Amino acid sequence: MQGLFTPQRLAVGAVCLAALVVCCGLAYWQWERFSEAGGTFQNLGYVFQWPLFGLFPAFMVWRIRRLDARRKAEEAAEAAAAGAHEAAPEPVAAPSKPVVTVEPVRAPAHDDEDDELAAYNRMLAQLHARDQR
Template sequence: MGTGSISKVKWLPGHLLVVVAVLVCLRLGWWQWDRTREAEGTLQNFAYAILWPAFGASFIYMWWRFLSLEASREAEDDRELDEDLALMSEQEAADRADRAELLALQASAAPDAAPQLTNAHESDVTEPTDDADREDWFVGTVEEADEDSDPELAAYNRALAALAEEDRRRAG
């Protein structure tokens, strides 16, 4: 159990409650001990004089156990988070490598059709100003999807094509 978990501000009310409970138990034990020493004191008073401090000790043990379990749970959560972050970074690196490999394959297969990757700023891109230029302005491509390999992608592409056609009809 780390010391950071015990000193958290959110545990302050719990610490205070345990201290008060232990002090009350000790005071009740002291009172029972005084009752045992009086003339009408009994064995029952003596038993309670021992039992009340035991209750106080159990409060301390329960609070310590609670903090230990909470600290181990937090450590487990931190470990899982670190593992997830490491896995995500490995996947991102693999994705980047796959993309680079795919671009290299595309460039070697058709060098004239290879995409040009540049660091263009938004200010470098100019949008056509009149409708004639706008019709010829090329925004991007949608590759034909093989419906046998990915029917969901093919349906999505058909829906996008229908929306684009509807926009073209509205515009002109």
């Protein structure tokens, strides 16, 4: 198992912390500009926005780690399922001929329907039918 404080993790943590510090500094700078006589509400908006920008790298690290853990769990489950199936393989019958039936999706026509909207809906139905093949 990997150590808790690997150089890569420390570097990622340092970058996240630096981003938060820099963005909080920018928020303070915007607060100072808002407090001046010529300050606007746009500056006040940036006061709230910059800390969120600073937290975003940490959120991305958390999200990537969570997705990686989910992917590893799914791979382990697939490996376990494959191991269970290796003991007794099931016979697979080869299909003689693939049969594909696709019926176009037809929306009920309304009198108040826009012609452009109807054409768009027909195009979507055709794309859906093509994807089903």
